[in-house]
Amino acid sequence: MKKWLPVALLLVSGFASAQQQNPIDQQLDQCMNKESTTLGMSKCYDTASKAWDKEMNVQYTQAMKKLTGDPKDKLRSAQRAWLAYRDSWLDASRSYFLSSQGSMAALSVGAQGVSLVRNQALMLQSINKGSCANPGDC
Incomplete structure (x- = not known):
């Protein structure tokens, strides 16, 4: 029974983290699990990057509405x-990976x-x- 306890804890923690995943x-x-080509996987990354960019802009807009004066200026800067x-x-990374990975560079970048x-x-x-002390906070 004791042998299975660490495995059970790993499964439960893995399930919990999957539940909290953005x-x-x-x-x-899901996209990466479906795709088997470099082009397909690159499209997965592109879609996710665009979605995160949209979320970043939402968060930035909310913060800018909330802040005034020096904090607002500093955030903008x-x-x-x-x-x-x-x-x-990304330019430096693309340059490096193109020279070392060829067609796989797109996935790394x-x-x-x-x-x-x-x-x-x-x-x-x-x-x-107001906080990101814990991963679940953000």
Whole structure:
């Protein structure tokens, strides 16, 4: 019986985390599980990136409506800097992966793009919610 306890706990924790997964990430997982081509998987990443970008913009708009004065100015400046960083990072990443991975580069860059935008959307959400101390908070 004791041998099965760690396995049971892993299954329960895996189920709990799947229940808390964002719908955008759930759709990405479903899409990736269906696709078997590089082109198809790239489209999955593109769709998820666009969905996270939309969520990021919703969170940014909400935060900008809420803030005034210096905090609002600083957030605007930070978001502009982040956009420049994202574009620069993806350009550098694309250059590196194209030289080292060939056709698989699109998947690596796609995954990074989704991750970057998801993280920024969650950071903006933390401003709106006031906390992201726990993964479930955001």
